[in-house]
Amino acid sequence: MSMRQVPTLDIRRYDGDRAAFVAELGAAYREFGFCCISGHGIPAALIDGAYDAFKRFFALPVDVKMKYHVPGGGGARGYTPFGVETAKDSRYPDLKEFWHIGREIPRDSRYAGIMAPNLWPAEVPGFREHGYGLYQALDRLGSRVLRALALHIGLPERWFDDKTDFGNSILRPIHYPPIERGDVPNVRAGAHEDINLITLLVGASAEGLEVLTREGRWLPITTQGDAIVVNIGDMLQRLTNHVYPSTTHRVVNPPGDGARKPRYSVPFFLHPNPDFVIDVLPSCVSADNPSRYPEPITAHGYLQQRLREIRLI
Template sequence: MSQIPTLDIRRFIDPTSTADAEAFVAELGAAYREWGFAGIRNHGIAQSLIDDAYRVFAEFFALPDEVKRKYHVPGGGGARGYTPFGVETAKGAQHFDLKEFWHIGREIPGDSKYADVMPPNLWPDEVPQFREVGYGLYQALDHLGSKVLSALALHIGLPADYFVDKTDQGNSILRPIHYPPITTPDVPNVRAGAHEDINLITLLVGASAEGLEVRSRKGEWVPFTADADTIVVNIGDMLQRLTNHVYPSTTHRVVNPPGDKARQPRYSTPFFLHPNPDFVIDVLPSCVTPDNPSRYPEAITAQGYLEERLREIKLK
């Protein structure tokens, strides 16, 4: 593959034949084995919902700094609410990312066994539609992510529903991001430093603005600007570990645009799909072969792995 492919997920969700669904699974699996990234179109998420979400997110980020900071939770690791500009730093990076963001998590009952690690959401009073639209997009991406995981499970010889009971209470996060205009020439920071995602898979909606780059197996940076109707889905470190690197978690970044484009804000909304906090990430036996021996002799819970990584990126 010379470029990152974009695939029509209707072939899997509503196939015209069993052969077409099987071909989609094979093509998607091949794309992830090679790139760790793919574009998904005909995903079924209404463009009006995506547009509404970006509108209310932009309304929030336009609020005065002192208002936004009311929703920052010191010591919370950015789990819910607002994280100010200049905090998150890519693992191993010298400079912080040029962004501010908000976290929406799963709504769970107060007596849930996960309540101690999945706190209630915060919602900004100043943007009335933020909760309705933001959580609507959360649920839509959560549903789409489960379809992608189902196809990936089939590709590695697991049942289609393998991930269902392992992600139904997952500590997944919707992250509206604002990259402010860059007004200082020769700034050493980039909008998002080279990194890999922590979770199982990431679904990036509204990735039509340029800036995202993916590092190929040859070490080259490949721009990936998706069409407006395409959601970019990539593998995270948890799935890489679970599959013993059959599905690679590929390094990617968001570079600063040239010239006048740098003085324009950029908005982005990834959905980080996580397993349930107590899910044990242990290498799948089907992903261990003589040519690919287990790289992770010790298992770790999803929550333990998440906390380890949050410390590395300066959120804890």
């Protein structure tokens, strides 16, 4: 029996074939918690330019990269070195280093105490231009996906708009260095679920990403063409009372010579505004699906709780 595949859907259908697109998108998320989105219109030149800038940063000497590490900052901005983040309940840290770009907000914003200014590496020309350009493009695409998801569960189309317009969202360029030994006990990214509302992963063409199906099998995901992987995070799972499941996924070490090559990926973690209250939607509660979360929690409170679990704070 062949395993089902995570579908790829063209988001341009949202404008011309809305009801069918929303139904197919909702079905994909209910089944897998994942879907691949094509036809998004983000220029390949922007994606390629961002990847090029990120690779040039990660190629810098460690002492240069460490200039951009913020001790005690929970990795919210700048550089997080290799071997720090650890998947919840894992004994071993992930085999990666990464950078965080956050939302640019006025410094007199009510969120300024939570969302720090971005850091930009002076050694890498084009890093800010391409990095924040990609941040904005994925933020816009994420809003379009959320509109379709809102319609699928009976909410107004733009229900999420004013709840994510100052979202504490993060673009995370990741570098998984070559694995030089064959007996490492850890994987590039241990089995985990994402914290946020939805995650948009651009450039998942390299093998390694795997999703845990309902049947308990690991299903590999690689994308074709311009497709971007978009998955549900724990905040949306909680908000929708598990109607949209946040699915366990991992990045495994490639076999043979593939392990000797670096891997790069760039997820965008779309978050609500920090003061948004995550409280189960009444439309997602039924006799068959009673509320699992009687206690509401703010998005910022939930984020802090989870960052402690993965040892970033």
